[in-house]
Amino acid sequence: MIVDQKLSIAPSLTQWPEIEVLEAFVIDVNGVARGKWIPRDRAAEVLQKGMALPRSALALDIWGRDVDEAGLATGTGDPDGLCMPVEGTLAPATWLDRPTAQILMTMRDSRGQPFYADPRGVLSRICDRFAALDLRPVVAAELEFYLIDATRSATDPVRPPKSRAGRWQGWQTQVLSVSELHEFEGLLSEITRCARLQGIPVDATLRENGPGQYEINLKHVADPLKAADHAVLLKRVVKGVAHRNGLDATFMAKPYGDCEGSGMHVHISMLDKAGRNIFASEDGKGSAAMLHAVGGLVSTMGESMAVFAPHANSYRRLTPGAHAPLYASWDYDNRTAAVRLITASKSASRIEHRVCGADVNPYLAIAAILAGMHHGFANELAPPPIPAAKSGLPEDLEDVFERLSSNWDDGIEAFEESDFIANYFGADYQRLYAACKKQELDEFRQRVTDVEYDAYLRNA
Known part of the structure; x- marks a missing residue:
């Protein structure tokens, strides 16, 4: 069992005498x-x-x-x-x-x-399986989030942050806008400083599609546990710094129904005990090991959706035209695919998993991704063929790839009944997770929404 190597060396507050x-x-x-x-x-x-x-x-x-x-x-x-x-x-x-x-x-x-019920422990046990193969996954996450106005009401629960330019105009996207980075330069710079003080290896920051939506990338590390730690701690930094600056930040998958959702894309390469990337190939198509990993990811994606889309709101992101995958698909350098293979650089050949919302538990999400890859290795699974047309539209994909769950009920049921999940997460954790999600689902079933009253109370 992999455990932290230096737990016996207790950390100390000595270097921070001001801490209370x-x-x-x-x-x-x-x-x-x-x-x-x-x-x-x-x-x-x-x-x-x-x-x-x-x-x-x-x-x-x-x-x-x-x-x-x-x-x-x-x-x-x-x-x-x-x-x-x-x-x-x-x-x-x-x-x-x-x-x-x-x-x-x-x-x-x-x-x-x-402990079996600790999400970090779930990931640790899956890391053990790679260690037994003398393999080290190299992992990095990219996290999208929205900055939102801290002043909210029942009729206006979420709105873009105030800026000198005034309220957001719905027809704008301003993706990759440098001036939009300038608009919140102080806040974004403080996030970077705080993250680095905490040992979180932040990399690029960029403007995303939605109003007040940004992305922060994390540098890759050859330890999935640390990669998940970094993602968890970055979320805390973003929320804390936003609050200090009079705003809120949300990693909700789809806070605006008519704007882009927020995802957590996960990049993974794989090193052998000599430090070689086993996904690299001379022809740029990826090694046999890489394709086996893809085969495992594609074949187990449906059973893992309750982890990749863990909340009722998560499924609003997985809709047509929302820049999120709808099928358990794969392709080379194609951002419409659920699994994107990046092979332009031989040494940096890697898989980008693009299904997760930003609302995931990073430990469980990375655990499910690695479990799928290990399943592919163990069974030497071949991925389905890539369709000749690459539009990402249903007519090009539905005959080849599995349609991902479009509702929470199906995702929970597939997770609860999965032999794959029981094998990698453990049957006890499978039951625990399903129980938590089913209790949340029951609560949503008891709540009647305002749009239902608006549509049906007088007119039905």
Whole structure:
């Protein structure tokens, strides 16, 4: 089992004498931070010996409620688990007024191994399978998000941030606009500074299609756990810095019904024990290993959709004309495909997985992607042929590729019944995750929306 190599070397606040409180947290099933504020005089104890948290904190629904069917709270006595610091994640949270440091924690079981219900532990166990093959996945994420006005109401729940240019004009996109970067130069620069203070390897920042929509890319690292840590911590930085600057930031997959959604694209290459990229090929078409990885990704994508699109809103992004894939498709350097192969540089040959919304839990999303690739390696799966026409339109794809789930119900059901998920995530985590998602789905079924009242209350 892969565990952090330096957990025995306890981190320390010595270099930050101004810090008054330690914010220690784990990441739950939905990617939400759950933890405590620890006063400085007790911080050393937490950093050296760990911190107790109820195990049920890992299996709360999106509203923070216990999920009885997950099996961690009701009927168990709701016992504590021991959470240990994740190496390299102790750093100042400079967007907060009170001098605060934060530390990412991971929950352990009684043997000191990753607890099965910790999403970081799910990813760790899948990393073990690659280690057994003497392979190291190299991973980087690209995260899209919206800056939004902090002033909201029931009738105006989301709107673009204020700027000198006034309100957004709906017919504009301004993708890759440098002047739009200038408009929020201070905020975006502060995000970069804060991220680097936390050891998050931020790379490019760019303007995306929607009103107030931006993307930040992360540099690749040869450790999927660290890549997921970086994505989780970057989300916290973006939200924290936006709030400090009088705005909010959202990673909701589709905050505006008539504008682009936000995704998390994941780039992965694969190194052997000699450090060679096994996806590289002389002809630029990708190695046999690369194509087996694609075969695995394509064949397991439908069973993984509850992870790639984890919320009711996620499926609004997966609609025609929304720059998000609708089929479990693949192609070379084609951004309409779910799996894009990038082979222009032999040494940088890699797979870009383009299905995830920005609302995913990065640990689980990267786990599902790597599991699909490993499944392809283990079974030497060949991907389906690429259609001759490459428009990305249904008529070109539907006879070759599986149509991805277009609703939450189907995604949850496919996940819950999947032998592939049970094999790689573990049957216990499969049941836990499905229980959390089904409780959230039940809540949505009880809510009648304003558009239903508008359409049917008087007219039906």
